[in-house]
Amino acid sequence: MTAATVVASYGRQLLVRVDADASMLTAVTRGRRADVAVGDRVRLQLLGGGQAVVDDVEPRRNAFQRSDAHRAKLLAANLDQAAVVIAAEPAFSEELLVRILMAAEAEGIRIALIVNKSDLTQARALIEPRIAVYRALGYATFDCSAGADPSGTRAMLRPWLAGHSTLLLGESGMGKSTLINCLVPDAGLRTREISTALGTGRHTTTFTRRFQLPDDARQGCIVDSPGFQNFGLEHLSESERAHAMPEFRPLLGRCRFHNCTHRTEPGCAIREAAEREEIDARRYRIFTRLVDEAEAIARANPARGR
16 A cells, blocks of 8 residues: 555545655545545555555544535645635625634634735724734734735744644635745646646636645645635534634533523523623624524434434
8 A cells, every 4th residue: 555645636536645755646536435635644556657546544633624504525634723814805704704713623723814915004904803802812813915025924924834734714805825826936837737637627726735835844834725605514513613612611511501502591601791792792693693504404404413
């Protein structure tokens, strides 16, 4: 068996980096298996001609995913950390941000906020009160302008990225592609090469890929994921959702009812803390919408259970 790491994925089509000689091979999964992600450690059967088949996937340290009522989408595995790219113009969706942070928290993945386009000073000032909420919760935040100040952006982020496997996430329009090109100057060329190898044609923004950071002696890498406008959390249980909110954790177990959903129940410690403005009201409202969404999905799919 040959050991390798998955560096790009498009459905069942994979590009892998072989441990022994750092060569790149295209690979496919056996049968209809489609749950192999970028960052997975795999065992291959070599077929010759630069082709291989994945025979086994080693146990993961973690797996970052999003999901809806119908399926889960693995974005990356074996991560050290993640960052979500947001911006003031166009305005970022705080609900999407909360969902991404919850997915990371549930997997125990350290995550930061990269506030891009900070050269737009007036717009940036308008979102500072919201950024301050996340800073107070313990999330690292980086203000940068990948387009206007690429050298300053690299200088700011390289120490945090060096030596780590980092997933970059963000909704469309936040400047994530500009940031990738700032940190990995030949990312466009590498992406076209990967697209050719995987046979994706011009669909270069629909697959996840892993880039080694240039000039990084500690072998840091960035995993770039496609932009999105939706981020489902159907794979998280009721308890996992509540524990994924850092400000909720000290209050969990203090509600009057053990099965409290933290919405309208009397004696809910979390709802009462929100009413007293001890926890952020906007994040609390987003959380209650997620509970409503999960219950609606459960009612529509009673056979699934929770």
